[in-house]
Amino acid sequence: MGLSQVLTAAGQTRWLDVGCGAEFSPGFDYLDILPVGTLSDELQGRYHRADIxxxxxxxVEQLGIYDLVRMQHTFEHFGFEDGLRVLQNCAAILNPGGVILISVPDLVTHVQALLNGYEGLPWFKEWAHNRIPDDAPPSAYFSVFTHSLAYEPHLWCYDYDGLAYQLERTKQFTAITKLERTDLLAEVPFTHNRPDEDLCVYARRIQAPTG
Incomplete structure (x- = not known):
């Protein structure tokens, strides 16, 4: 079973999509800083305007507690220090045993792409032409990856070790795992929404001490 099915089977059905932008996946509540007035009445009932x-x-009181907090291509838009605070705030709205799911563009994938002339990520090259000419060298594509567009820059780059390190620093998460595309829990687009580029990491909120 994929992750969504596992969570549903366990009765963990309260899900929050942080940094959803204008993508409203079924089954989620949503948190972003978009103007609420641009949303339908139905979506406004599930949308929370706040800065994670x-x-x-x-x-936190208005949001309540969730079984899953998901960030898909959101976490890289925070700097290193803010990223730690984001994870701490995610922990504050997760049930003990709840899941955090983070997908970011994988630094290792882009380093390998740089060394191979970005031939392995043709869709990324096409997208990057919003900023650079078609004949730009591979280093220019890598620079687009590291900085993204001017209006939504990437403020930090992560490989698995870096993302796991940030999660560990919070002292709020356990079972930190890289979710490969071949993993039984992996689902497109629930876990990997950009499969050729994603680093997807899964962890659980620590259980409250007993006794």
């Missing part, structure tokens, strides 16, 4: 890096106590 700067959640207030009131934000």
């Amino acid at each position: 890096a700067n959640l207030t106590e009131r934000d």
Whole structure:
């Protein structure tokens, strides 16, 4: 079973998509900083306008507690220090045993692409032409990856070790695992929404101490 089915079977059905942008996946509540007025009445009922890096106590109370917090190509838009605070805030709205699921563009994939002239990521090369000419050298494509577009820059780059390190620093997560595309829990697009580029990492909120 994929991750969504495993969570549903376990009765863990309260899911929050952080940094959803304008993509509203079924089954989720949503958190972003888009103007709420641009959403339908139905979506406004499930949409929370807040900055995950700067959640207030009131934000946490209004959000409640979730079984899954998902960030798909969101975490890389925070710098290193803010990224730690984002994860701490995610822990604050997760049930003990709840899941955090983070997908980011994989630094290792892009380093390998740089060394291979970006021939292995043709779709990325096409997308990068929003900023650079068709005949730009591979280093220019790598620079687009590391900085992204001017209006939504990538502020940090992660491989598995770096993302696991950030999760470990919170002291709030356990079972930190790289979710490969071939893993039984992997689903497109639930876990990997850009399969050729994704690094997808899964972890569980630590259980509260007993006794």
